[in-house]
Amino acid sequence: MLKQRTLKTLTRAVGVGLHSGQRVELTLRPAAPDTGIVFRRVDLAQPVDIPVTAQSVTDTRMATTIANGGAKVHTIEHLMSACSGLGLDNLYVDITAEEVPILDGSSSSFVFLLQSAGIELQNAPKRFIRMLQPVEIREGEGDNLKWARLEPYHGYKLRFEIDFAHRVVDATGQRYEFDLGQGNYSRDIARARTFGFTKDVEMLRANGLGLGAGLDNAVVMDDWRVLNADGLRYDDELVKHKILDAMGDLYVVGKPLLAAYSAFRSGHAMNNKLLRALLAQPDSYEIVSFEDDKQAPAGFALPARAW
Numbered sequence: 001m002l003k004q005r006t007l008k009t010l011t012r013a014v015g016v017g018l019h020s021g022q023r024v025e026l027t028l029r030p031a032a033p034d035t036g037i038v039f040r041r042v043d044l045a046q047p048v049d050i051p052v053t054a055q056s057v058t059d060t061r062m063a064t065t066i067a068n069g070g071a072k073v074h075t076i077e078h079l080m081s082a083c084s085g086l087g088l089d090n091l092y093v094d095i096t097a098e099e100v101p102i103l104d105g106s107s108s109s110f111v112f113l114l115q116s117a118g119i120e121l122q123n124a125p126k127r128f129i130r131m132l133q134p135v136e137i138r139e140g141e142g143d144n145l146k147w148a149r150l151e152p153y154h155g156y157k158l159r160f161e162i163d164f165a166h167r168v169v170d171a172t173g174q175r176y177e178f179d180l181g182q183g184n185y186s187r188d189i190a191r192a193r194t195f196g197f198t199k200d201v202e203m204l205r206a207n208g209l210g211l212g213a214g215l216d217n218a219v220v221m222d223d224w225r226v227l228n229a230d231g232l233r234y235d236d237e238l239v240k241h242k243i244l245d246a247m248g249d250l251y252v253v254g255k256p257l258l259a260a261y262s263a264f265r266s267g268h269a270m271n272n273k274l275l276r277a278l279l280a281q282p283d284s285y286e287i288v289s290f291e292d293d294k295q296a297p298a299g300f301a302l303p304a305r306a307w
């Protein structure tokens with residue numbers, strides 16, 4: 001049987017929020033089978049649990065935010081991406097502020113934390129959402145066109161295309177495809193950092209956002225070049241970060257997808273709309289588990305390995 005996974009033990013991280021600039025502590029703890037991923041605001045007088053579901057996503061403007069009543073957590077997508085990449089099903093995330101720490105702007109610090117704590121196999125079948133029919137969201141026309149799509153596939157692969165009229169993007173890659181069955185999430189995707197342009201950073205700051213952003217947690221570009229002294233981590237780091245984000249955005253659905261995702265200029269908002277469209281069409285998917293590990297698609301059968 002292909003089993004659910006949680007952590008062997010708890011692990012902690014301290015950092016600052018990308019937008020709030022606030023110091024925040026994170027404690028990642030094992031959770032029982034079928035718990036899913038649950039954030040807990042432990043700084044509130046009465047701690048509030050916020051289970052991660054497609055419906056608990058309330059804001060997708062600059063990052064993915066979840067809420068339960070008045071309690072919120074912003075910028076969950078990089079941690080969710082690491083959970084998706086390592087196949088973690090059940091986890092408690094205790095947090096002492098409104099925003100997940102940005103750490104180095106990628107998900108590699110989360111991958112390191114989760115792998116240091118160790119992955120525990122649980123005695124319950126891992127359940128997947130298997131696509132039966134394509135689901136698509138399409139918006140705008142011409143230069144404003146963007147779309148995202150999920151199609152049936154025995155495995156999990158993501159193809160993303162960005163379209164920035166910028167020298168750095170032109171010189172590197174505008175598109176990338178990652179297949180969990182062939183690639184290695186920790187190596188190929190996790191190190192790709194958040195990116196932004198200096199003019200956007202100024203605008204964000206004027207609106208009280210991006211207060212924790214800087215060259216140590218984001219790729220920052222002016223009109224001509226990358227400002228980080230060490231340059232890029234991958235030649236195509238920007239489009240790879242969009243795949244990292246999409247994996248986090250899609251994992252809020254609560255189960256791993258067996259699907260081919262493809263997208264053109266999509267983002268947090270459109271990725272969430274795609275999930276809601278999927279859930280609104282019950283004949284477009286089914287829930288499956290694998291009695292025999294060998295029947296499971298490549299990339300899902302083995303517990304995540306150390307890098």
Ligand SMILES: [Zn+2]
Nearest residue numbers: 077194241245
């Ligand atoms: Zn991101």
